[in-house]
Amino acid sequence: MLMPRRFPGWPQPKEEFELAADYDGVGWLRKKLRETGGYIYFSAGEAEPELYSRLEDDFMWAKEENNASISVVAGPIIKIPDVVGLKNRQEGRDYLSPVVRLAKEGKIELYAADKRLSHTFMIFPDIEAANIEEPHAPDERPEASKRICNQWIEYAPYENLFFLATLWKYPVTKDFTDHFLFLTDGEIRELRKWAAKKRKDDINIDLETCREFWDEYLSGQV
Numbered sequence: 001m002l003m004p005r006r007f008p009g010w011p012q013p014k015e016e017f018e019l020a021a022d023y024d025g026v027g028w029l030r031k032k033l034r035e036t037g038g039y040i041y042f043s044a045g046e047a048e049p050e051l052y053s054r055l056e057d058d059f060m061w062a063k064e065e066n067n068a069s070i071s072v073v074a075g076p077i078i079k080i081p082d083v084v085g086l087k088n089r090q091e092g093r094d095y096l097s098p099v100v101r102l103a104k105e106g107k108i109e110l111y112a113a114d115k116r117l118s119h120t121f122m123i124f125p126d127i128e129a130a131n132i133e134e135p136h137a138p139d140e141r142p143e144a145s146k147r148i149c150n151q152w153i154e155y156a157p158y159e160n161l162f163f164l165a166t167l168w169k170y171p172v173t174k175d176f177t178d179h180f181l182f183l184t185d186g187e188i189r190e191l192r193k194w195a196a197k198k199r200k201d202d203i204n205i206d207l208e209t210c211r212e213f214w215d216e217y218l219s220g221q222v
Contacts, residue, residue: 026054028131028147029122033058037066038126041162044072044099045120046079046138046188052098063107072099073111073165076207077138077188078180088218093182100176109171112179115206117165121158130155137203139188181210187217194222 033040033055040062044052062068080096094100103110118135120142128150133142148154172179183191191213195202200209216222 026051030055030058032122032124032127032129033062033068035066036062036124036127037068038124040068040070041121041123041125041159042070042072042074043117043119043121043158043162043165044074045116045136046077047072047074047097047099049079049081049096049098052102056098056102059102059107060105070108071111071162071166071171072103072108073113073117073162074099075113075180076116076205076210077191078176078182079138079188080182080184082184082186090177090182090214094176094180097182103172103176111166111169112172112207113165115204117161118203119158119161121155121162123155123159123162125152125159128152130158132158135203137192138205139185139192179207181207181214190217190222 059070062070078094078097078100080093083096086093086096099108099110102108116138119132120136121130121132123130128148130148131145132148132155133145136142176182191205191210192202194213194216195205195209213222
């Protein structure tokens, strides 16, 4: 049985429900990255570039100044911004993802999910803090998130989800298109419409299904 890591006199547990993350205001996450060393776990979903591009310097700070060990599980879809010239190919798209750039620079360990995790979350176990977002589909933002402080037992199930998703895996350091499908907002919307017609689960979609979509998308069948 899991027991909370608590002792008399420790700060009291606290939970706060917040509206969905405003990508113009990432203060909570930035503050934690700047303050915290030790282990940090992210379930990043599509690794929203609008969010993670704003935090690249903070990830670097956490690694270089705080000696943090940051592990991120993402995919199988990685979202990228629209860029002219990459419409019909995957090669070269990985450079447009902030989490891929951070992985290439050795600032994070990036793991490829076998199938998409419905929850996105950020866990800072050394300070018993976490931000857990409500389940959402690939092209949606969660309506709200739950921030947990000093209450390990509440975020332990999500920590376990992270470990299960990365079990026996090595971090991806090269050949990123072998492990992820890089899609724009518009392409993700097309994938969801395609998945609905095919009666496939888009919330927990796997890489094989993503590649099936991409082949049909390129051939004009979507």
